[in-house]
Amino acid sequence: MKLEIIDMIDDGRCVAKYEGKTVFVDGGSVGEIIEAKKIKEKKNLIFATKTKTIQQSPHKQEPLCPHYYECDGCSMQDITYEKELEIKKNSVLNKLQRIAKLDVKDVDILTNAEYYYRNKVDLKVEKGQLGYYNRKTHNLTQISTCKIASKAINQMINWLENQDLNGVSEIKIRSNYNDEIQISMNYLSDEMLENLKSVESIVEIYAKNKNFDLIYRKKQFVDKIGDLSFIISPKSFFQVNKYNTSLLYDTAKQMMNAEANDRILDLYCGIGTTTMYIANGNNTIGVEVVKDAVKDANQNKKLNNLQSIQFIEEKSENVVGKLTKEHFDIILVDPPRKGMDEKVVDAIIKSTAKKLVYISCDPATLARDLKMLTENGFAVRDVKLVDMFAKTMHVETVALLSKLNTEHHLDIEIGEDELSEIDFSKDATYGEIKKYVLDKYGLKVSSLYIAQIKRKHGLIERENYNFSKKENQRVPNCPEEKEKAIEDALEHFGMI
Numbered sequence: 001m002k003l004e005i006i007d008m009i010d011d012g013r014c015v016a017k018y019e020g021k022t023v024f025v026d027g028g029s030v031g032e033i034i035e036a037k038k039i040k041e042k043k044n045l046i047f048a049t050k051t052k053t054i055q056q057s058p059h060k061q062e063p064l065c066p067h068y069y070e071c072d073g074c075s076m077q078d079i080t081y082e083k084e085l086e087i088k089k090n091s092v093l094n095k096l097q098r099i100a101k102l103d104v105k106d107v108d109i110l111t112n113a114e115y116y117y118r119n120k121v122d123l124k125v126e127k128g129q130l131g132y133y134n135r136k137t138h139n140l141t142q143i144s145t146c147k148i149a150s151k152a153i154n155q156m157i158n159w160l161e162n163q164d165l166n167g168v169s170e171i172k173i174r175s176n177y178n179d180e181i182q183i184s185m186n187y188l189s190d191e192m193l194e195n196l197k198s199v200e201s202i203v204e205i206y207a208k209n210k211n212f213d214l215i216y217r218k219k220q221f222v223d224k225i226g227d228l229s230f231i232i233s234p235k236s237f238f239q240v241n242k243y244n245t246s247l248l249y250d251t252a253k254q255m256m257n258a259e260a261n262d263r264i265l266d267l268y269c270g271i272g273t274t275t276m277y278i279a280n281g282n283n284t285i286g287v288e289v290v291k292d293a294v295k296d297a298n299q300n301k302k303l304n305n306l307q308s309i310q311f312i313e314e315k316s317e318n319v320v321g322k323l324t325k326e327h328f329d330i331i332l333v334d335p336p337r338k339g340m341d342e343k344v345v346d347a348i349i350k351s352t353a354k355k356l357v358y359i360s361c362d363p364a365t366l367a368r369d370l371k372m373l374t375e376n377g378f379a380v381r382d383v384k385l386v387d388m389f390a391k392t393m394h395v396e397t398v399a400l401l402s403k404l405n406t407e408h409h410l411d412i413e414i415g416e417d418e419l420s421e422i423d424f425s426k427d428a429t430y431g432e433i434k435k436y437v438l439d440k441y442g443l444k445v446s447s448l449y450i451a452q453i454k455r456k457h458g459l460i461e462r463e464n465y466n467f468s469k470k471e472n473q474r475v476p477n478c479p480e481e482k483e484k485a486i487e488d489a490l491e492h493f494g495m496i
Contacts, residue, residue, distance in 0.1 A: 001018055001023070001035070001036045001037075001038060001046075001048060002033070002034075002035060002036075002054065003016035003017075003018060003023060003025065003028075003033070003034050003035075003036050003048070004016060004017075004031075004032075004033050004034075005025065005028045005029060005030050005031060005032045005033075005034065005057070006030070007030060007087065007090075007091075008030060008075065008076070008087055008091075008393055009024065009091075009393070010091070010364070010393050010394070011135075011393070012072060012075030012076075012392070012393055013025060013026060014026075014027070014028040014029070014030070014050075016036075018046060021041075021044055021045060021046050022044065022045055022046070023036070023045075023046040023047075023048055024045065024046070024047050024048070025048050025049065025050055026048070026049040026050065026136070027049055027050030028050045028053075029057045029059070029060065029076075029078050029079050030057060030059060030079060030083060030087060031057030031058050031059045031060075031079075031083075032053060032055065032056060032057040032060070033053075033054040033055040034050045034051070034052065034053055034054055035050070035051045035052045035053075035054055036048040036049060036050050036051060037049050037051050057078075057079060059079040059080050059082075059083040060078060060079065061077075061078060061079060061080050062078070063077035063078050064077060064115060064147045065077055065145065065146070065147040066144075066145070067141060067142075067143050067144075067145070070134075070141045071131070071132055071134070071141040071143060072134055072135055072136070072141075073132050073146070073148070073392075074147075074148060074391040074392055075391070075392055075393055076390075076391050076392060076393065077147070077391050081114050081390070084390070084391070085109050085111070085387065087393075088109065088385065088387065088393065088395045089106075089107060089109050089385060091363065091393070091395075092107060092363040092385055092395065092397060093105075093106070093107060095363045095364050095366075095367040096363070096367050096370070096383065098367075099364065099367035099368055099371060100366075100367040100368070100370040100371045100374065100380075101371060101374075102367075102370065102374070102380055104380075104383060107383050107384060107385055108384050108385065109384075109385040109386070109387060109395070110244075110247055110251065110384060110385065110386045110387070111244060111247075111386070111387035111390065112243040112244050112247055113241070113243040113244065113390065114390045114391065115147050115148060115390070115391075116147065116148070116149065116150055116151050116154075117148060117150070117240075117241045117242055117243050117244065117390060118146075118148050118149045118150060118153070118240050118241070118242075119150055119153075119174060119175050119176065119223070119238070119240055119241070119242045120153075120172070120173070120174045120175075120238070120240050121146060121149050121153055121172070121173050122170070122171075122172050123157075123160075123170070123171040123172075123173070124140055124169065124170060124171075125165050125168045125169050125170070125171065126140045126169070128164070128165045128166055129142045129165075130142065130143065130157065130160055130161060130165065130171070131143045143157070144157070144158070144161060145157065145158075147391075148390065148391055148392075150175045150179070150242060151179070152175035152179035152180075152181060152201060153173050153175050153181075155201070156173050156175075156181055156183070156199075156201075157173075159199065163192065163195060164189075164191070164192070167187040167189065168185055168186065168187045168192075169186055169187070170185070170186040170208050171183065171184070171185050171186075171208070172184040172185075172208060172234060174221070174232065174234070174238075175242075176221065176222065176223040176224070176232075177223055177224045177242065179201060180201055180202075180203045180219075180221065181199070181201045181202045181203065181204075182202075182203065182204040182206070182221040182232070182234065183196065183202055183204070183205055183206070184205075184206040184207070184208040184212060184234045185205075185206075185207070185208050186207070186208040186209065188205070188207060188215065193205065193215065193216070196216070197216055202218070203217065203218045203219045203220075203221050204216065204217050204218070204220075204221045205217075206234050208234075212233065212234040212235055212292075222303075223238065225245055225246050225249060225273060225277050226246050226249075226277060228273075228276055228277055228304050229300070229303050229304060230271055230272070230273055230296070230300050230303075231271070231296050231299045231300055231303065232271060232296060233292045233293075233295070233296050234292075235290060235292040235293070236270065236271045236290060236292050236293040236296050237270040237271070237290070237293060238270070238271065238273065239273070239388065240388065240389075241388040241389070244386055244387065244388050245273075245388070247386055248359070248386040248388060248396055248398065249273070249274065249277045249278050251384050251386060251398050252274070252278050252332070252357050252359055252398045253277070253278045255357055255381075255382055255384075255398060255400040256278060256279070256330060256332065256355065256357045256400070258279065258280065258329075258330055259329075261283070262283065262329040262330055263283040263284075263326075263327060263328050263329050263330075264279040264283060264284040264285075264328065264329065264330045264331070264332060265284070265285055265287075265320075265323060265324070265328045265330070265331045265332070265353070266278075266279055266284055266285065266286040266287070266331075266332045266333075267287050267316040267320060267331065267332070267333045267334075267335070267340075267344060268287070268288065268316055268333055268334050268335045268336065269286030269287060269288045269297065269311070269334070270288055270290075270293050270297070270334070271288075271293045271296040271297045271300055272286055272296070272297035272300045272301060272309065272311065273300075274286075274332055274334050274359070275297070275309055275311075275332075276300065276301065276304055276306055276309070278332060278357070279330075279332055281301070281304075281306035281308060281309045283308070284308075284309050284310075285309075285310045285311075285312065285323065286309060286310070286311045286312070287311075287312045287314060287316045287319060287320070287323070288311065288312075288313065289313070289314060289315045289316070291313060294311050294312075294313040297311045298311055315341075316333075316335075316340075316341065316344050317341035317342075317343040317344050320343065320344050320347040320348075321343065321346075321347045323347075324347045324348070324350065324351035324352075324353075327352045328351060328352060328353050329352075329353060329354055329355070330353055330354070330355045330356070330357065331348055331351065331353045331355070331356050331357075332356075332357045332359075333348075333356070333357070333358050333359065334359040334360075335360070335365075336361075337361055337362045337365065338362075338365060339360070339362065339365025339366065339368060339369050340365075340369050342372075345369055345372050345373065348373070349372075349373065349376040349377060349378070353403065354402060354403050355400065355401065355402050355403070356373070356378065356400075356401040356402075356403075357398070357399070357400055357401075358370075358397075358398070358399045358400075358401065359396065359397075359398050360396070360397045360398075360399070361388075361394065361396055363395070363397050366397055366399065370399065370401070373401055374401075377403055377404050378401040378402065378403055378404065379401060379402055379403075379404055380399060380400070380401050381400045381401060381402050382399070382400040383397065383398070383399045383400075384397070384398050385397050385398075386398065428489070428490075428493035428495065430447050430450055432493070433445075433450055433486065433489045433490070433493070434447075434450070436489040436492060436493075437482070437485045437486060437488075437489050440485070440488070440489075441485045441488075443481070443482055443485050445478075445482050445485065445486055448476070448478075449478035449482055449483075449486060450486055452477070452478045453478060453483055453486040453487060453490070454490070454495075457487075457490065457495075457496045
């Protein structure tokens with residue numbers, strides 16, 4: 001089959017069209033014209049593999065990594081970074097539009113680095129050879145370098161290549177802001193342990209078993225985000241991008257725009273990075289299921305002098321219903337790839353929180369959750385992408401949602417007189433707004449005019465809720481003088 005590659009999907013496979021069917025192709029890059037061999041065919045799908053290049057992609061570039069075509073850890077080193085970011089942006093927009101049904105036309109994508117950004121790698125070893133498993137074949141691809149891993153990790157890879165790795169099958173390496181190393185291995189001979197101790201950059205050594213037993217510590221392994229320091233144990237989650245994590249968290253923090261007295265609930269909080277950096281530790285409760293992460297979080301709040309934070313060791317879905325019976329102004333979530341549990345979504349919908357900040361590593365599950373939230377009283381106010389995983393199809397998304405005053409959204413037709421008697425705002429009734437405008441400006445304004453101005457400012461989303469069913473019914477528009485007076489009233493009552 002002759003195919004033109006038009007897109008990529010999340011697992012790194014390319015997409016083409018052939019005789020009206022969608023084709024998923026192993027190999028190739030966006031813009032390339034290829035010859036492909038059909039592997040399997042279904043009703044509307046064809047699975048194929050590239051056999052040769054007919055015409056190079058206009059976005060083609062030479063991969064930096066010598067193992068790129070054998071190792072499938074990266075899928076986008078052979079196209080320009082500009083095109084990579086475009087593909088990622090379009091992929092997220094597609095999911096937000098198709099799954100969440102959001103009218104989002106564009107999103108910003110932020111980034112600082114293409115290469116040498118990962119602060120953690122999980123390596124496999126077979127017959128003394130070090131590398132990564134191919135996701136499709138599960139065969140080992142031997143490597144001598146990893147161009148997306150930090151330079152400190154690459155130095156460790158080079159060092160390990162010259163060691164006797166017999167008996168070793170798994171190695172986890174973490175690096176920090178100071179290029180110090182935390183290393184975990186599933187087998188440690190006495191000789192290997194002594195050799196590891198002699199490496200100046202290694203500060204912690206663990207046995208990579210169920211408990212990750214600490215074998216050696218020169219000093220505590222600590223990483224930084226901005227001015228905050230974080231103790232990280234091997235089983236705990238920490239964002240992998242050493243350059244873009246502060247960019248991601250700054251984006252979420254700006255969206256949150258928390259006030260000093262806001263009470264914040266941080267679900268899936270890990271070792272407390274989001275709780276302390278984004279939420280500032282203000283009146284905050286963090287929830288995390290991993291025992292080691294909660295232990296780290298409690299150490300980290302002491303390390304950063306944020307003792308007022310409370311951390312709860314439990315699944316978010318098991319405690320969120322009880323917690324949200326209390327008042328929280330803002331909820332912050334950074335769930336795993338599977339997204340939020342339905343119990344969590346339901347509790348957020350029922351909560352008093354006026355804002356939700358959602359950090360996601362999977363735009364499909366994010367879109368699924370946003371659909372449920374927007375169908376139940378929330379509106380998406382902002383979405384931004386941060387490229388935490390350059391050279392792969394993965395990307396991090398930050399979304400800001402705010403809760404609408406659900407009293408505004410009526411599914412019945414009512415007249416203007418009835419409308420004036422209903423309190424559509426938790427802050428001010430229509431009667432209070434009318435009185436404010438009359439007292440200050442000497443103007444009488446109708447409920448219809450108030451509704452029009454509230455709709456203009458996003459306080460009423462539903463169109464035509466109080467319109468007559470008569471055809472060609474004329475609806476008067478609010479005069480400019482009264483519009484300004486109503487806007488002043490809405491500002492006075494803190495509604496805009």
